[in-house]
Amino acid sequence: MSNRTRGLTAAAAAFSIALLAAACSNQATSGTTATGADSAVPSSCTSGKPVLGVSLPNTVNPYYVSMRQSFLDAGAKDGFDVKVAIANDSDSTQLSQINSFIQQGVCAVALNAVNSGPGAASVAALNQAKIPVFSVNVIISPDDLKTQNASIVQYVGADQTEGGKAMGEQLIKDMGTTATINAGIVGDPDQIPTNQRDAGFKTALKPNANAKVGPTVNSKVDPNVSLQVTTDMLQGNPDINVIFADTGPGTTGALQAISQLGKTGKVALYGFCAADTALNSTYKACAAQEPADYARIVVDNVKKYVGGDKVPAEILQPLKIFTSGTPGPGEVG
Template identity: 25%
Template sequence: MKKRFGLAAAAAAVVALLLSGCTTVPDAGAAASGGGAKGDGKTVGITFSDLSNPVWSELVQEAQTYGKDKGLSVNYVDAHNDAATQVTQIENFIQQGVSAIIICAVDANALKDVTAKAQKAGIKVVGYTQVLTNYDSQYLVDAYKTGYANGEAAGKWIQKNYGDKAVEWGLMDLPRFPEIIERAKGIKDAVAKVAPNAKLVATAPALTSEDGVANAENFLQAHPNIKMIATIGGGGAVGGNEGVKSAGVTDFKTFGLFGIDATQQEIQNIMKGDPEKSTISLGGGKAHGRTLIDITKELLDGKKVEKDQYMPIKAIDSSNAKAYYDEVFGGK
């Protein structure tokens, strides 16, 4: 199966959604009514660990729209970071007789039995970001390499702006997911290698933009000499960018924030000369939504599909942000 890593697949990304970091979606058991779109063919259920993540919210909405174009009726639900809720959601999808289920797991181990049950019922199982035990195909992040690319960009920025001077920095991580732990490890390893003078003085988890705002403010209150913050995702990066400003930082040339996801707001921040200096593109929420639907459609059509597929990794900074923005977001 041809990997779909084209940037053109990711059209205009969300703006206000990124600032709010949340969306309204149906809860467990509501897949048949709210959050649904009628297609002309088979049905697909999507369950995500937490749709307050702006990239994931964008993803499921794009999957719903694009799925309809492909003749699929797509329904999505939010597990609200509760593994038991997600098991119930998958059980509901099985009872509804869906043709395929796309899963971003809260806890992959908790889904071992229910995904086996789905496959036994003839339902295709597609994983996203979190590695499942039972699946037909998965779309994954090379977590360590993604984090390393982020940390490498941050380390180079530190070296360019501070040379051998000691620099304090903070990290927004998300340690409840094994893959994100690896992403954070990659960030730390790269910073340590490229900018050995840098000292990590603060860490806190961040999934949403609200988390990012609070963390940045808290970091700078506790450690006013922090000059760099790295984040494991776009939610923390967007919020962190605003939090740095609200904490009183005014010289954006000497403060750097580094993100992952390359959301529309992140790219705009980089182009404006805001605290965010770089972000790592993994294709984007809209592109991922389309890719997951393409994978699912080919599975349902009986085509041969690669079991493990990986997202692209590309660093976006001031040197290529405008070109990336024009290509991905249409220059709007």
Template identity: 35%
Template sequence: MMAMASLITLVAGCGAVTTSSPGSATSNSSKSSKPVIGMTLMTLTNPYFSEMASSAKADAAKLGMKLEYEGANFSQATQLSQVDAFIQQHVSAVMIAPADAGSAGTLVLALNKAHIPVFTIDTNVEPSSYKSQGGHIVEFVQSNNYKAGVIAGQEMVKYLHGHGHIGWLDFPLATSVLQRDAGFESVIKKYPGIKVVSRLNGKGTTPGGLSATADMLEAHPHIKAIFDINAPCGLGAVDAIRAAHKVGQVAVIGLSGSEQAVSAIQNNSVYKYGVMQEPELESKIEIHSIYNYLHGKKVKPLILTSVFRITKQDAAHYAPLAYK
């Protein structure tokens, strides 16, 4: 809680902002006495994002704003339609966690054209998709994904004692995942005894993680561990390992901040180590930033929140922070 308070104070304590940028707060055409904030997330089926949305809505209300949120079901076309609806509604600002980071520049440019400030959360829009056309994002808030990948890599090395075949559940459409990938790879590449024998798209979902892990285990029966890029993927991997009767033979290590994942780490039969993020903190910071921006204050272009290593020994300690 102290970290949350200090970060919010940091955001709130900035000075005046210029009003000439494409996303200038003073240029918005909304005439509502209560600012309306639009939020479109890549999905709401992942509890990470559903908690982020509900927390943002509550925090916005406390500040006298109204938040309307949507899930895009991992569809760029759906997200574009949602952004268009927010533009027609003349909202005061829009928060985006893009379904496809590489193509989401169209969302940013459309909002810029409508003079609606853009804020991104968890996953950023690929800069090359909008900056060359003069696009502008006010602020991006995310957990320290590179560090999360580094921690997962360290735990993987420790678990395998530097040797063994591993599988990798990926989701390359999200820049946040690419950062986790980079952090993980920066560690394991130093250990030639650890070999990635399969790297498949787990689609960021439990069914995707289950299917990809089942394929890995069938094609590479000597895999000793699976790296997952989020809790739903990891839980799918756990299900696949149980179905293949490989409990005690294959471990899951990776991003694991949901209640179910933290509980699985505490049980420790398959999910051995994890890394926790705080979606509630990310959304709280961004909502306060939007409030400050709309009131003429500067906000930071990038804010990183902390991540935490989770082991069997401290899982109970971190359980209250887990998202549902």
């Protein structure tokens, strides 16, 4: 297995405008850190075993299975009673579950929003209840936060732009700076992180004047949807010879579509890592996130914050880049 870890800092020049805006809009104070001492935390935080509410989109995606277990394990280690709510990919269900956390008087909430925009309503509700919010993985829309006069304490996730850029750079390395590249994207245009991945991928292709990025189809982070929309895209655009899939489930469906259409050897796939899927002559490279690590970091910083310590407004973790072998458990897109 060949992999390299790409480090990054919050000041990395590759950050997109959206990510910079999110960092400013999401922080709880006017500086670069937030502290529980800046404003009173809920009295429930001082109980023997404070409750940490965790809101996740689903547990169908292996990404969230790994994240859920890590929240439970890390929470128990740090003395929290972790309550996990699964929204089944529904914005309204997630908001209802957030309101339930408010009624329960939880100490803090770790929010992995179903969608970037609607997630701001959950943040606003928690702000009104004076319950600190830590967002993870899905960036809450800075514009929607501003509209609702809402803010979070901290965001934890991967450097999404760097992940897409790494895939584009690997593509150029594999095919060269003069090769004809007609790429299609199997993405999720409704989310800030996936759009950042797409932007990074496109940026990396600029050294090749013969590289073009054509259609983007919405996989809805669902392997079955991805299979269908990738099939349609390839049938409607027979010149496509590269696909970039910006989520793990998107990669899974795209790989199936390439095989079913007899495009093996004709279309190369680069993407965010699919669970339990080996790299091969078609599936050339992938970028892996580590959701269990993100959950652990969130729990540790919730503990610091409610204890009165300062925490950074944003923590961006490096991705692992695979060009062969099979990513390990929990190394997914």
